[in-house]
Amino acid sequence: MDLTVAHQFDDAEQQQEASTLGMWIFLATEILFFGGMFLGYTVYRAMYPHEFAAASSHLDVVLGTVNTAVLLCSSLTMALGVYSAQLGSRRMLALCLGLTMLLGAVFLGIKFYEYYQKYEEGLIPGSGFTWAGANPNQTSLFFVFYFIMTGMHALHMIIGLGLMTVLVLLTRRGRFTPSYYTPVELGGLYWHFVDIVWVFLFPLLYLIDRSS
């Protein structure tokens, strides 16, 4: 009997089909979860376009761009990881997962440095919020959404790092073969999803009205 097939499934194919569908449905829930924040952001940006543009210019676009590049590279290493799992190359898989984790950690490091900068500049919404320009209240709404959206994204990155750790451990125990690597594939789906969220966050938050 194949030990990688759980008792409720008839065969490995059915199990793989179920797991993959489950992951896609989970990602659909995630889209709706982030969707609520994107909706709030859109509504307030439409209500206060000037305040949002002014607030956006206080974000560090260089760090944001670097982070985007870092994250896209991590998607590449993740995709290579899935490819190595298909080939059954255990060492390559562990290496790719490790690189993905490293890039993820770099992203989080830069993100938290940016948060620290905002803290130094008094741009954390709430009682400590200081804003020299016009309409500080409406401007603080931009930063509320900046922190909630990037914060939720960072939380998903941290969960992703946890998943990667588990995948590395499983790889080192030799649990994946060219015929069974579903967890790697699903971890990859999750990681790519989190990247795509950032691909939307970056222009919406950092690149408002850069031409003026």
Next chain:
Amino acid sequence: MSTMPVAIYTREHYLNASYGWKSWLLTRDHKRIGLLYLMSITFFFFLGGAFATMVRLELMTPKGDLFEAETYNKLFSMHGIVMVFLFLIPSIPAVLGNFLVPMMIGARDLAFPRLNLLSWYLYMIGGVFTLWAIVAGGVDTGWTFYTPYSSLFSNTHVVLTVLGIFVVGFSSILTGLNFIVTIHTMRAPGMTWFRMPLFLWSHYATAIIMVLATPVLAITLVLVGVERIWRVGIFDPAIGGDPILFQHLFWFYSHPAVYIMILPGMGVVSELITTHARKRIFGYSFVAFASLAIAFIGFLVWGHHMFVAGESQYASLMFSVLSFLVAIPSAIKVFNWTATLYKGSVSYDAPMLYAMGFIGLFTIGGLTGLFLATIAIDVHLHDTYFVVAHFHYIMVGGMVMAYLGGIHNWWPKISGRMYPEGWARLAAGIVFIGFNLTFFPQFVLGYLGMPRRYYAYADEFQVLNVMSTAGASILAVGYLLPMIYLIWSLKYGPEAGPNPWNATGLEWQTLSPPPPDNFEETPIVTEPAYNYGPDRRTSI
């Protein structure tokens, strides 16, 4: 399949396969998890019922003499929160759905048994947070948590409650995800989509709502929590926030959630009607697609909660039209159930009584929904007792009737024993009478202008309010009775045998209680659902 009952004590089944706390608390068997849910939601049902009792007691007299105004606000809030999030949403899906979805498609378990167990733990953790908030002094925002009152002004335990509901939401997402994947990938050989019992279609539709709507509630509650903890004013008009945005986000979940609270009931009723009228369902594919249509349109009607909240007129018009559209698939179901009864061999067992009660009460609840979807009438009826009566006809008259009918219908399968039929019919009658006496006067009260959520009212409303309170006490008896005789039947009920109703569903083709893996061998399906015919009528 042998029709000889196999003695419950002498063979292995899911209840006696292992013993001890650990075998239950760490179980991955969908049937045991269903029972864990049954016990937990029963607790919350009676807790929510206790709050309702106190509300009705206060409303016996026009003056606010039993409770303080603030206490009353907490009572109706906690009644709503407990009943909606901790009872109604998980009720049929998490208990009967958990138990029956794998059995009805001929599978050994749900696709993700560990996630299923996790969903129960999340439910319990969320329940404990909510209980903690209640014990610590409660919450007074209503179950809707409207901002900016909930986020900036209320002095009660909003954050704790919101956290509890946030966590419970994930249990509902996991249940929905499990159902969708299971129905897609784990059907037995021959079980095509259009051979599935309609219970599965309605659970599939419910699961779609759970999966797509609940995350929006989650993020909305996060935003409320953030605003309340850090005082940043996301929904506070004083600093440029938009309270209507909260209502849009909240109802984007909560209106579809209303259909989480009725679709599973419709699935149960389709089973009860066919089983106890011994007839194939009238218009199978119409009933099946009506479930999907309700789920789909249900996502597009949320704005009808905001007709008087400052939503644009054009938006209101669209939401009004879309809300009318929900009536079409709902009516299709009601007509098809009724047509199924026609020339059926109807037996008036307790499950059938509940199903008939469902059809009548759901029809009243649905039709009064059309009143409220009409913008001009809604301006008159908004926030009155008419609305309260309307949604109780759907949620209690519909969902709770279906839930009780379903519990009775599948009790022989769950426990292996029959419930006492005479008592069960009596209880069904008491529930029906008590329910109507409680809630019909509220339609009148609301139309006359009594607002909801006030602890005092004008003197001329007292007669109808006393009727309503009297009805509530009858209803309470009707709810307590089944709990007593069902527990009694666990020990003293006669053994049911595999198929006491001589029904066609796969769940009846295995032993009662089922073996741990449900079926001794994977069933092969060769006929459509509800294939009742003359030959089956006499086979027991």
